[in-house]
Amino acid sequence: MSPLQKDPAKADAIIRAAIHIFARDGLDKGKIADIATEAGIGKGTVYEYFSSKDEIFHAMGDTIMSDMIDASEKLYSMDLSPHDKLRTFMRMNIEIIFEMEDAMLIMTEIWAQGARAIKHGEHPNTTLYNASRSMKQLVINILKAGVMAQEFRDMNYDGVATLALAFIDGFVWQFMVSSDRAAFDRALVEGIESFMKGLER
Amino acid sequence: MSPLQKDPAKADAIIRAAIHIFARDGLDKGKIADIATEAGIGKGTVYEYFSSKDEIFHAMGDTIMSDMIDASEKLYSMDLSPHDKLRTFMRMNIEIIFEMEDAMLIMTEIWAQGARAIKHGEHPNTTLYNASRSMKQLVINILKAGVMAQEFRDMNYDGVATLALAFIDGFVWQFMVSSDRAAFDRALVEGIESFMKGLER
């Protein structure tokens, strides 16, 4: 039969290369030819694994989000008080995203594409939105546990979870264009402290 | 640059049309021809006013940011306690940006371009970064006044200002893709309250 199945590792290599190239050049300017070169294969081969540039976008989105959710869920299952869990969740999420600068840039563009798709009355990339929703649910669960344990004040969970996630996104976003790592760390500590203080009873 | 002899109102019309088209189709997919049509002029005329697509990007960024800063500074000069000023600043900023959905989408892409430019070792659109810095300074000034008036606790101003701005950006960003206006308002109120509570002495 088939002497060689299509190599799944090669599909991965293409995605990895795509993340690198698209983060560097943008979703539109990023060339399939460059991705192929980066992955060490021919341009035609890319199309043996993905039927279009758009399909590569989707695959990238899935990969990035599942990486992010995995990291967050591991954190969620750690044995910590709600207070420490939330604090750690925020700090680690910011650092994870910050390390994954490539991913952040791409997600931003995919997210913007989604917003535009909605404007056009089309369907956005649902994976991304489901993932975003499940992140929020994770935060809400921590908050509820904290209220139950009388560590946090009573609150509107959705609003506070939104504040937390907005802070994470916005914070990374602000520092994406700054290279002052020391300022970044100082602001991060103070930002999280201030946020946590807002939850006190 | 073109001489000022030409109709300045037409340059404005081109910028407005550009904001509409680029928000709808994205910075790359948005066509100069469409902008011309939207502005009710010929494609060639666009090039009488702007020498390239890139120059249009810059002009758009300038227009959007100066609109935003004007609104913020008007707010800043209002006669309110630091507490109310900050609260109002956040609420109004979010609502302004939310109404200017077009602007938000475009700014996001320009910002991402800037982050990429830095990666390449090039110069980003400085207007945008100066504007962003002056917004932060505005918040810091409010915070300092609040501490002076003993309304707020002592704090690291930069960190808290970053939290505030991150919240504004991230909040709008989260809701860009949701059409549930009621949830938006509930979350907004709770988010701001929680933030303000974190500043109490």
Place this chain on the structure above:
DNA sequence: AAAATATGACCGAACAGTCGGTCAGTCAAG
């Protein structure tokens, strides 16, 4: 064992569509 055959992964030259930017010419005003 070795030759013959079959398979499908791989490739990159060529194609076709797109779009930023140009320019030769029109038109209106003074």
Place this chain on the structure above:
DNA sequence: CTTGACTGACCGACTGTTCGGTCATATTTT
């Protein structure tokens, strides 16, 4: 007549996608 604002047909660079052909490897045959 002169000026300059305006126009859109046109050009050419760029790039996503296709496709005919190559080649390494598995399978079958001798």
